[in-house]
Amino acid sequence: QVQLVESGGELVQAGGSLRLSCVVSGRTFSNYAMGWFRQGHAKEREFVAGVSLSGANADYAGSVKGRFTISRDNAKNSVYLQMNSLKPEDTAVYYCAAVDPRTYVIHWYDAGRYDYWGQGTQVTVSS
Secondary structure: OOEEEEEOOOEEEOOOOEEEEEEEEOOOHHHOEEEEEEEOOOOOOEEEEEEOOOOOOEEEOOOOOOOEEEEEEHHHOEEEEEEOOOOHHHOEEEEEEEEOHHHHHHHOOOHHHOOEEOOOEEEEEEO
């Protein structure tokens, strides 16, 4: 079993920055590719960013590319999402998730393919 716990979400003004963290326990963190997803009110869960096992490769949704950066620290069993230039439309519950790296290569954007999920952290961006 894998447990994921997100933190760092809060209320921030438009143009501001936040850094989300996700700590993973239960199994070897470095065996999983990792992703961040978000779900706004009355919206479907959507892919935000993903990172490979080593952290060398990252993928981003078009809406966040150039503003958000995903990273991981395998020594700390953690994955991060640095969010800059935040917009009101970034308001959502943000989830981290873990997936088999072979699945990630083809389906990095597909929430249904991820195996383990955290409980989410709320990010609210005021205008």
